[in-house]
Amino acid sequence: MTGEQEKCSDVVIIGGGLGGTAAALAAAKAGLRVLVTEETDWLGGQLTSQAVPPDEHRWIEQSGSTAAYREFRSRVREYYRRNYPLTEAARSNPILNPGNGWVSRLAHEPKVALAVLQEMLASYVNTGRIEVLYHTVPVTADTEGNYVTGVTVRQGSGGDLIKLRGAYYLDATECGDLLPLAGVEHVSGAEARSETGEPHALELADPLDMQSITHVAAVDYVPGGDFIIPRPRGYDYWREYVPSFSQYPILSWYASDADDTTKLKQFTMFPNEQGIVSLWDYRRIVDPAIWTEPLNDGEVTLLNWALNDYYAGPIIGVSPEERKRHLEGARQLTLALVYWLQTEAPRLDGGKGYPGVRLRGDVLGTEDGLAKAPYIRESRRIRGLYTIAEQDVSKELRGPAGPKRYEDSVGVGSYHLDLHPTTVSQRTFYIPNHPYEIPLGALIPVRVKNLLPACKNISMTQIANGCYRLHPTEWNIGEAAGALAAYAIRQQVEPSAVRGNTEHLEAYQQQLIALGVQLHWTTEELEA
Numbered sequence: 293m294t295g296e297q298e299k300c301s302d303v304v305i306i307g308g309g310l311g312g313t314a315a316a317l318a319a320a321k322a323g324l325r326v327l328v329t330e331e332t333d334w335l336g337g338q339l340t341s342q343a344v345p346p347d348e349h350r351w352i353e354q355s356g357s358t359a360a361y362r363e364f365r366s367r368v369r370e371y372y373r374r375n376y377p378l379t380e381a382a383r384s385n386p387i388l389n390p391g392n393g394w395v396s397r398l399a400h401e402p403k404v405a406l407a408v409l410q411e412m413l414a415s416y417v418n419t420g421r422i423e424v425l426y427h428t429v430p431v432t433a434d435t436e437g438n439y440v441t442g443v444t445v446r447q448g449s450g451g452d453l454i455k456l457r458g459a460y461y462l463d464a465t466e467c468g469d470l471l472p473l474a475g476v477e478h479v480s481g482a483e484a485r486s487e488t489g490e491p492h493a494l495e496l497a498d499p500l501d502m503q504s505i506t507h508v509a510a511v512d513y514v515p516g517g518d519f520i521i522p523r524p525r526g527y528d529y530w531r532e533y534v535p536s537f538s539q540y541p542i543l544s545w546y547a548s549d550a551d552d553t554t555k556l557k558q559f560t561m562f563p564n565e566q567g568i569v570s571l572w573d574y575r576r577i578v579d580p581a582i583w584t585e586p587l588n589d590g591e592v593t594l595l596n597w598a599l600n601d602y603y604a605g606p607i608i609g610v611s612p613e614e615r616k617r618h619l620e621g622a623r624q625l626t627l628a629l630v631y632w633l634q635t636e637a638p639r640l641d642g643g644k645g646y647p648g649v650r651l652r653g654d655v656l657g658t659e660d661g662l663a664k665a666p667y668i669r670e671s672r673r674i675r676g677l678y679t680i681a682e683q684d685v686s687k688e689l690r691g692p693a694g695p696k697r698y699e700d701s702v703g704v705g706s707y708h709l710d711l712h713p714t715t716v717s718q719r720t721f722y723i724p725n726h727p728y729e730i731p732l733g734a735l736i737p738v739r740v741k742n743l744l745p746a747c748k749n750i751s752m753t754q755i756a757n758g759c760y761r762l763h764p765t766e767w768n769i770g771e772a773a774g775a776l777a778a779y780a781i782r783q784q785v786e787p788s789a790v791r792g793n794t795e796h797l798e799a800y801q802q803q804l805i806a807l808g809v810q811l812h813w814t815t816e817e818l819e820a
Contacts, residue, residue, distance in 0.1 A: 301327040304458035309337025311747030311770030312464030318774030320416040329428040339405040343508040343663040346763040349706035359808020382582035391577035433474040460777035464746035468672030477675040490682035501716035503669040504603035517648035524627040547598035676751025678733025700732035703768035707759040746773040
């Protein structure tokens with residue numbers, strides 16, 4: 293450690309994931325100076341370092357997101373048109389899906405997402421309005437009363453400490469790491485039904501019962517190849533491990549059926565004529581069928597399947613040693629999946645294993661073929677002025693009332709209430725939803741005045757998090773938080789007063805509208 297430096301800015305954003313990137317962009321557009329920290333060397337979180345192409349809703353091509361998010365999507369397609377030898381059909385397709393993965397309308401390579409985000413930020417980064425500190429994590433926070441006065445971060449393996457100071461601090465970390473450091477009231481894990489009134493909540497709260505994480509890997513398949521990796525540590529354990537909701541080991545072709553999570557569904561490796569759902573093209577991000585010349589050995593897909601959802605323990609609210617053990621456990625489970633695919637996975641022809649499955653670290657910017665960071669579905673969540681719950685989103689519970697409308701809306705989104713198996717109860721469900729809005733009250737802590745959540749750490753229940761955690765919504769939350777910090781600084785007013793004063797609320801919402809943020813769903817959109 294070489295001593296403590298100090299850096300000052302208007303806004304300090306801790307975490308350079310998807311929400312943090314969107315927040316930085318919004319604040320910079322408003323003329324503010326922004327400091328961003330990022331734990332890895334890639335901005336973009338889910339889209340880049342975690343290797344998760346966007347999970348979206350059916351209206352995404354026309355509405356249901358911010359203009360900046362749609363700009364990102366358009367730029368991804370243009371990147372492929374500019375730089376790849378596309379067929380004429382692909383080049384002229386306005387809704388080009390580069391990998392033709394069936395889970396996403398825009399299954400693309402993480403490196404392309406990174407390049408596009410860097411382009412979108414370029415003018416602000418190159419002129420110094422946005423400064424990004426890579427390989428940097430928060431260590432401590434200073435507070436005075438209800439205000440954060442500084443955040444100390446550690447940069448790099450050398451452990452250099454830097455004190456960051458700003459008028460506003462945004463927590464855009466994947467786990468809500470700044471909240472406990474700054475003493476912000478927050479919750480984690482599962483709430484009790486008596487507290488939230490949610491039909492799917494637990495009888496008793498359990499802060500350690502959190503959604504599974506997944507450490508994604510990229511692979512291709514070379515017929516006749518032999519790329520079998522060394523037998524991973526713990527392979528025998530995962531090979532025999534049977535989840536409580538299944539009668540088959542986790543490493544099998546059987547997993548929960550999204551249409552009815554009380555039942556199991558059979559999957560297989562590749563597309564086939566037997567009607568069994570293929571996982572290979574589920575998150576495929578490279579499809580050479582859209583190219584006019586061969587660029588590599590074939591298709592590339594991402595292993596983000598039910599088979600490598602890790603729910604053996606949480607990484608929030610536990611000791612550093614236990615957190616490290618579970619993070620490594622998630623890596624080992626994914627490597628076990630790769631080894632199982634290569635050696636033992638049942639084939640439809642009666643054989644076993646696909647030794648031609650090859651890890652592709654070059655696709656993810658790593659040496660081992662695994663993503664730079666795990667995909668973390670659930671964060672600590674602030675206690676806010678309003679808490680979003682299952683009743684606000686569930687199609688069954690809202691019934692004919694339709695989508696819930698908030699007068700203080702700062703954006704919209706839509707996705708099922710999708711809960712992956714949790715770390716204690718192993719409950720999982722996929723509850724149909726109504727399209728939803730994002731209330732400003734969920735972005736404002738109950739006490740702390742100058743800290744805002746900027747990703748999946750807003751005030752919501754674990755169940756509501758199942759839909760508010762997805763890409764377009766996280767981007768929208770970050771953008772709204774960045775714009776809110778800018779409005780609060782310019783008007784010298786606190787966020788709670790923005791929500792509580794009609795004139796300020798309308799002025800702030802007009803600024804969001806000017807940015808291209810959609811505040812409400814219309815009947816015409818939903819019927820389209």
